Amino acid sequence: MLWAVLSTFVAPQASWAQDAHRYLGKEMRLLEWRAGEASTTLPNLNASGSEPCAEVPTLNASLHLGSPIWHWFEVDLSRFEMQGQWLEVASAMCDSLVCIASCEGRELYRMEAHGSGTRWHQNGPWDGSNYPRFPMPDQNCPGFKVHLGVKSGKQMVLPVRMERPARLRSYSLGRDLFFAFYGGIMMVMLLYNLVLYFTVKDRSYLLYVLFLIGVAGSQLFLEGYQGVLFGLDSSTWWGMRAVHLMGIFSGTTTILFVIRFLNLKRNAPRYLKLFQTFLWAYVVVVAVTVTGRLNLGFLLINVVASAALLAVPAALEVRRGGQKSATFLLVAFTTFLIAVSVFALKEFGILPHNQWTKYAMPVGSIVEVVLLSIALADRINQLKKESSLAREEQLKVSQLNEKIVRDQNQVLESKVLERTEALESQRDSLEGALKELQVTQDQLVQSEKLASIGQLTAGIAHELNNPINFVSSSAQSLRRDFDDVSAVVAALDQLHGTESELLPLVEALHKMLKEMDLAFTMKEIEELLTGIEDGAQRTAEIVKGLRIFSRMDGDAAIQANINELLESTMVILRSSLNGEASLVLDLSADDTEVSCQPGKLNQVFMNLINNAAQATQSRPSAEREVTIRTRRIVEGGAAKVQVAIQDNGVGMDDETMAQIFDPFFTTKAVGEGTGLGLSIVKGILDDHHAALDIQSTLGQGSTFLITFPA
Amino acid sequence: MIHVLYLDDEEHNLTAFRAAFRRDFQVHVTTLASEAVRMLQEHPIEVVISDQKMPDISGVEFFEMIMSDHPDPVRMLLTGHADIDAVIDAINKGRIYKYIAKPWNELELKKLVEEASGIYRQRAQSSERSASYGKNLKAMREALLQLRDDCNGHPGLGEEKAQWSEVLSRSIRWIEHPDADF
Numbered sequence: 070m071l072w073a074v075l076s077t078f079v080a081p082q083a084s085w086a087q088d089a090h091r092y093l094g095k096e097m098r099l100l101e102w103r104a105g106e107a108s109t110t111l112p113n114l115n116a117s118g119s120e121p122c123a124e125v126p127t128l129n130a131s132l133h134l135g136s137p138i139w140h141w142f143e144v145d146l147s148r149f150e151m152q153g154q155w156l157e158v159a160s161a162m163c164d165s166l167v168c169i170a171s172c173e174g175r176e177l178y179r180m181e182a183h184g185s186g187t188r189w190h191q192n193g194p195w196d197g198s199n200y201p202r203f204p205m206p207d208q209n210c211p212g213f214k215v216h217l218g219v220k221s222g223k224q225m226v227l228p229v230r231m232e233r234p235a236r237l238r239s240y241s242l243g244r245d246l247f248f249a250f251y252g253g254i255m256m257v258m259l260l261y262n263l264v265l266y267f268t269v270k271d272r273s274y275l276l277y278v279l280f281l282i283g284v285a286g287s288q289l290f291l292e293g294y295q296g297v298l299f300g301l302d303s304s305t306w307w308g309m310r311a312v313h314l315m316g317i318f319s320g321t322t323t324i325l326f327v328i329r330f331l332n333l334k335r336n337a338p339r340y341l342k343l344f345q346t347f348l349w350a351y352v353v354v355v356a357v358t359v360t361g362r363l364n365l366g367f368l369l370i371n372v373v374a375s376a377a378l379l380a381v382p383a384a385l386e387v388r389r390g391g392q393k394s395a396t397f398l399l400v401a402f403t404t405f406l407i408a409v410s411v412f413a414l415k416e417f418g419i420l421p422h423n424q425w426t427k428y429a430m431p432v433g434s435i436v437e438v439v440l441l442s443i444a445l446a447d448r449i450n451q452l453k454k455e456s457s458l459a460r461e462e463q464l465k466v467s468q469l470n471e472k473i474v475r476d477q478n479q480v481l482e483s484k485v486l487e488r489t490e491a492l493e494s495q496r497d498s499l500e501g502a503l504k505e506l507q508v509t510q511d512q513l514v515q516s517e518k519l520a521s522i523g524q525l526t527a528g529i530a531h532e533l534n535n536p537i538n539f540v541s542s543s544a545q546s547l548r549r550d551f552d553d554v555s556a557v558v559a560a561l562d563q564l565h566g567t568e569s570e571l572l573p574l575v576e577a578l579h580k581m582l583k584e585m586d587l588a589f590t591m592k593e594i595e596e597l598l599t600g601i602e603d604g605a606q607r608t609a610e611i612v613k614g615l616r617i618f619s620r621m622d623g624d625a626a627i628q629a630n631i632n633e634l635l636e637s638t639m640v641i642l643r644s645s646l647n648g649e650a651s652l653v654l655d656l657s658a659d660d661t662e663v664s665c666q667p668g669k670l671n672q673v674f675m676n677l678i679n680n681a682a683q684a685t686q687s688r689p690s691a692e693r694e695v696t697i698r699t700r701r702i703v704e705g706g707a708a709k710v711q712v713a714i715q716d717n718g719v720g721m722d723d724e725t726m727a728q729i730f731d732p733f734f735t736t737k738a739v740g741e742g743t744g745l746g747l748s749i750v751k752g753i754l755d756d757h758h759a760a761l762d763i764q765s766t767l768g769q770g771s772t773f774l775i776t777f778p779a
Numbered sequence: 780m781i782h783v784l785y786l787d788d789e790e791h792n793l794t795a796f797r798a799a800f801r802r803d804f805q806v807h808v809t810t811l812a813s814e815a816v817r818m819l820q821e822h823p824i825e826v827v828i829s830d831q832k833m834p835d836i837s838g839v840e841f842f843e844m845i846m847s848d849h850p851d852p853v854r855m856l857l858t859g860h861a862d863i864d865a866v867i868d869a870i871n872k873g874r875i876y877k878y879i880a881k882p883w884n885e886l887e888l889k890k891l892v893e894e895a896s897g898i899y900r901q902r903a904q905s906s907e908r909s910a911s912y913g914k915n916l917k918a919m920r921e922a923l924l925q926l927r928d929d930c931n932g933h934p935g936l937g938e939e940k941a942q943w944s945e946v947l948s949r950s951i952r953w954i955e956h957p958d959a960d961f
Contacts, residue, residue, distance in 0.1 A: 535792060537882045538795070542885060543794065596798075597794060602793050604791060720843065
């Protein structure tokens with residue numbers, strides 16, 4: 070399209086299409102080529118060249134490895150009308166030109182032009198134009214010849230033509246217009262992408278801009294516009310190297326852009342390595358150029374620029390990797406490479422030098438940059454799409470998260486509810502278990518209490534049995550004795566009347582008395598009565614002891630005498646411990662009253678004394694001894710009552726001593742004890758704020774010392 | 780009259796016992812085991828009653844003690860309350876005839892003592908009888924031996940002599956070994 074536009078505007082004035090045949094290569098013969106300076110080594114003007122050149126001759130750089138060479142051509146213009154014509158070398162590539170006009174071997178004049186790819190300095194109206202131009206003589210000379218000396222170290226073509234100034238101006242204008250358009254397009258792309266760079270802040274755009282400057286700059290500089298545009302004089306250091314440096318810049322930025330665009334680091338690391346190698350190669354080229362080997366530098370630039378070829382397989386690989394935008398780069402570079410190939414083939418003289426081949430490269434570069442710009446735009450879109458996709462994804466994810474959180478909250482709530490219910494039911498069951506436990510404990514405590522009551526009743530039964538036995542038995546015997554005595558009394562009652570009457574009665578009475586042994590009977594009666602009295606007293610005592618002992622009812626603390634409590638306990642224990650151990654009472658004469666629950670204390674005493682008696686069973690029965698001692702003491706300024714229960718039994722080791730208060734701990738055989746006795750004792754004593762100290766030595770016995778606050 | 784021995788650490792029980800049974804039995808009472816042993820030696824005691832729970836010696840222990848020297852008197856245990864261990868001991872070790880719980884029933888106790896005495900006398904009678912039976916057998920053996928000697932020395936008995944001697948020898952052997960075949 071661009072091409073069409075250009076053709077429409079430029080072609081009528083410039084007549085591009087028709088000027089292809091006007092090049093004078095067929096009239097030119099190469100006389101010689103050699104290194105050296107033109108002024109000192111002018112050719113022999115009479116010498117004849119060999120074969121005529123091609124329409125557009127080619128200067129071969131490969132033959133002399135880029136060092137500058139003078140090529141001398143003989144141009145035969147004898148067939149042409151020369152009046153008002155100018156000879157133009159339509160290339161900006163050569164370093165210097167010398168044009169010598171001669172007529173039949175006689176030099177008419179010579180003109181020189183200097184400058185490589187920049188403004189040409191020459192005499193006459195064309196000074197400063199891109200292409201060097203030389204005026205032709207007015208008169209026709211039959212042997213007129215032009216010798217053209219071209220100094221160049223580059224591979225290039227030498228399009229030479231002869232035109233009138235108006236036509237040359239038209240050509241020039243067309244060319245300028247083309248490159249103005251070209252520059253304009255490039256500028257648009259540049260600004261557009263620069264704006265994008267500042268908007269998107271993607272470094273790809275900056276690299277693209279630099280790449281674009283490189284591409285456009287190279288094209289413009291190759292056509293010698295650096296002088297027109299930037300005033301770069303070929304005589305200056307920079308001016309001499311402008312094309313090279315621009316070429317290096319272009320190659321470098323191209324590589325950087327490709328690396329960035331294709332993201333080779335991730336997508337094709339081995340190509341990245343290759344491109345980096347080329348970047349290093351450019352460093353070498355820069356060195357070569359800077360040190361002044363300009364033509365070698367130019368050659369190397371062209372060689373290294375082949376790196377751009379690598380962009381094609383790299384893009385292919387990246388595209389295979391799924392990067393769609395690589396297609397754009399692939400197409401863009403392929404197009405540009407085709408254009409470059411066309412240019413190169415033209416420079417080597419393989420393709421004809423015409424407007425199409427001449428402008429193939431700038432046109433190709435336009436296509437390239439436009440495509441790449443589109444690719445970048447596509448990238449923006451993709452980025453946008455990706456970011457919007459990402460946003461959507463994020464939104465989705467966040468919605469999902471929200472949903473999950475909501476669901477989780479619900480689940481959590483239900484779980485909390487469940488857990489709460491479970492906990493509540495657990496608490497209920499725990500409460501139930503606790504109640505059950507309490508009941509069980511109560512039962513156990515009760516059973517311990519019952520055990521002591523059982524012992525109590527057994528003891529009391531035995532204690533009561535003897536007195537009841539002899540009281541009841543004695544009563545019966547006493548009745549019989551009483552009967553005997555009654556009989557005697559009755560007999561005595563009969564004793565009245567006369568002496569003679571009395572005598573047989575007295576004898577009978579005497580006999581009766583002798584028979585029944587009244588003295589013995591009386592003594593027996595005495596004994597029996599004593600027994601009955603004794604029995605009655607003992608029974609009364611037992612009942613009293615029982616009453617004191619069994620005050621298990623009230624929990625209220627009352628003032629009670631410890632001695633009395635111990636004595637009542639003894640009543641019970643004496644019988645139940647009968648034979649098990651001898652009990653030694655050592656009761657204090659002092660007041661031993663304490664505030665206590667007597668029933669519970671009796672339980673304590675009975676338990677401890679029982680244990681003490683049982684502990685002595687390992688000894689022979691005569692040695693078994695349990696001592697119960699009470700004392701009133703003053704400790705820390707306070708009156709206290711101490712009860713010591715001491716046995717000479719087996720004693721305890723430390724391990725046993727540490728456990729004796731643990732509920733259910735017992736040293737007795739299964740079924741013989743609940744293991745609760747001492748834990749209940751401890752509980753009761755704690756309730757009484759009484760201290761319990763235990764001293765025990767294995768094999769020697771234990772002492773339980775209880776200290777009550779008085 | 781039946782001789783009864785009663786051992787108890789409770790003096791009043793002894794008094795009551797004696798008062799209750801002195802009219803029916805010859806009663807010997809004591810609080811001391813050693814005294815009881817002496818009484819067993821001195822009197823023809825037929826029935827021994829002992830309290831189980833005593834400070835120095837238990838009833839069962841007392842019975843065990845007298846078993847070897849005085850196996851014949853019938854033993855009865857008297858105790859305040861049922862103590863199963865004591866009862867088992869009494870039966871296994873003390874070989875007692877009856878177990879009596881306090882307070883005793885006078886009539887019952889009297890009957891038990893009489894029964895025990897009956898057993899004692901029966902035993903004594905049978906042992907007397909077996910002693911006299913043995914004595915008779917011995918005398919019979921002597922007589923048979925005498926007869927056999929006489930028979931062997933009798934000149935008048937011809938062929939029958941050996942037959943008689945044989946029968947007498949068999950009789951004597953049978954008296955000596957009653958389990959063997961005649």
